[in-house]
Amino acid sequence: MRRISISPPVAALILAVVLFLLSGLLPNGFGSDLDVARAQALNILRLAVFLGVIAAGQTLVIISGGEGIDLSAGSVVTLTAILTYIIVNGVDARVLPALFVVLVVGALIGFINGAGITFLKISPFVMTLGMAGVVTGAIIVITHGSVTGKVAPIMTRLIARPLSPDLQIPNAIIIWLFFGILMWLLLERTAFGRNLFAIGVNRITAKLSGVNVTGMNLLTYALAGALAGFGGFLLVGNTGVVHLQLGQPFLFPSIAAVAVGGTLLSGGKGSYWGTMAGAITLTLITSLLTTMQMPESVRQMVLGGTLLILISIYGRQRALRQ
């Protein structure tokens, strides 16, 4: 029997579209009003951007294999959002320096993750989990529970608003599209991407064929940290306020988005398009559950159930008997 093969990113996207269309039929849905429908779709897309960007680093470490995962992404997002907030403090001219600092801080944290994983042989799960604790602790030490700062007007204009009033597409979505193209180039058209998939499939064969596995590992985690940092920067640009739990809710969804997008959690196979589709699907489901005004408990159960169904469709590992 031949199974119908449909690539996971496409499946996730189709699911998202179907769900979105169905949501129009809800009592408080958009019905037949196209303008409202488009506004809602854009809003969901805009919300998906942040999960998508944060999940980009996650995609890289998961593709790199060796049980790769980044559980520090959530706290790095919080830290970098807070740093952006403090450094920018409402001044346009400080936005670029803040972005630079945030990328460096993120990369540094990621690099320490990579070093612990590569040199001290700590498993990625616990290394990054421990790092999440350290970063959370550092946030508390730095802020003492309260943050004073401000985002700059230019950030709001460049991230949350549309480029021009006629376009009506928030810039965040356009940024994400470019970001997606860059990620695709990185994964599919560079030596880094080739080596990343190579070490994800089999570290030993990759090493024997001349890939610098140690260097790749360090670079991947550093890059993941920097991308989480960028996610924090974008996030604060959109929300305009920070709090100490800003990034944490993105952590496990970022892993789920990667899995829903068809990237193998064991590494070596995947794409950023898939992650983008996964991020859109997850954001859509979450916001649908919110619009349907279900109690938190039902929302959690439906989210869990949907996730289970999604991964049952194409998250299955190869059978033991071949």
Added chain:
Amino acid sequence: MNPSRWQTPSAARQPALFALVLLILAIAINLIVQPNMFARDTLNSNMRVFLPIILMAVGQAIVILGGGIDISVGGIVSIVNTVLATQVGLEGSPADMWRYLFISLLIGFLAGAINGFFIAFLRLQPIITTYATSFLYAGLALYVLPNPGGGIPGEIAALYRSSTPMNLPLAFYVIAILLLIWFYLRSTRYGNFLYAVGGKADAAYETAVPVTWVQFSTYIISGLMAALSGIAITMLSGSGNADIGGPMTLNSITAVVIGGNALSGGVGGVAGPVMGAITLGVIQNIISFADIDTWWETFVRAVIIVVALAAPGIVSLFRRRHQ
């Protein structure tokens, strides 16, 4: 010289040894900041706090030994907690309590079976599957008890809190029983299967190990241990809160790793994770007694844990340098 000595890293030979060293170190430091820690009541009040996470870590250790991971244990704890707190109630009779203790174990069994079904039979990836079911379980707990409240009768809670048979904390007996069961289990065929499946599932399958059933069973054990953990924490707190289990999950995984088990499976045991869980508790104890500035507590605890996780790696790094 035995050649294999140089081939296997020290951690694989004596996985629990490092956990023991760490535990003794932590206890020594704790003794400085809390000189009366071995007094019966102090010991008991510490151990009863550690026990829920110890129970959870034992279940987690079995799953991880079998090559999986269980992120849903916190959700299971929450369901058990909310069910006990709402169904038994503050005025409940001991008979109600016994009945619902049995139901709690049944809940743990079922939740574990759901995880096991998706992971072992449908062959989904453990981390994302149990992440998804953790939402199911946490949501269910929240459905049972939307706002913290309810509880169990005080005299039943007191059984857990202040039982010290023969002047030893109740927790010691529980741990002893668990370790005895584990040492027996390890010597059986099932024990061999467990290590085989965790080490290399494909090879185990080819040598006629019932891989699917072994994987399935680890999640059942984990679910049951999580239910026991939920019972323990409910008796400790005496009340219900749907958020009670969530933060415990990652602690249980940390305990297992500090205990010397490899997250990739097939290496380690249960004694190490038990020590790891106690170590985590003692570290928390030290921090709250050591007069550390409140703002620094989270940071200091996290750094200690990372150092504890890194230490075996640092040791073997130096060992390699010296050869």
